[in-house]
Amino acid sequence: MTNQIISKVEDKTLTLERIFKAPRELVFKAFTQEEHLKQWWGPRGWSLPVCNLDFRVGGVWHYCMKCEDRSMGEYYGMESWGKGVYSEIQAPEKIVYTDYFSDAEGTVSESMPATICTLTFIEIEGETKVISTSEYATTEGLKQVMDMGMLQGITETWDRLGEHLEAIQ
Secondary structure (H helix, E strand, O other), X not given: OOOOXXXXXEOOEEEEEEEEOOOHHHHHHHHHOHHHHHHHOOOOOEEXXXXXXOOOOOOEEEXXXXXXXXXXXXXXXXXXXXXXXXXXXXXXXXXXXXEEEEOOOOOEOOOOOOXXXXXXXXXXXXXXXXXXXXXXXXXXXXXXXXXXXXXXXXHHHHHXXXXXXXXHO
16 A cells, blocks of 8 residues: 555645655556546546546546445435646646536536646655645635545545556556
């Protein structure tokens, strides 16, 4: 198992860090290629049945996470749609995108906060530190997603990433 997530909340920003036991180029690919994302994106018990990725500046990643685990009760069968719009790409060091809650058509949800996400990939002796900085327009927006269980979801998602990276090396 890879290292635990280090998290820090400051005002409107959530910063997460974790070291993965894989080279930076591979970790970067895991975040930027459909065939990888389909294997790990989402919390435990969730799959990624829709993953349309146009990885370029101005490109869009439109996806759907679906709860496949019957033991999750009311969440079973639930779909959660998201849309990312890429604004900066420096392979394999950095990705900046705006993350939105959306519907199946890609229409952005006005009732949910958007996030400016910056992912930084730092190679450290054959391993990779990923730093995720999520900036919200308001402290209330950050609190809203934290109250939805985002930290647990990200922890499980990154656990799945660590397992995926281990399996493909």
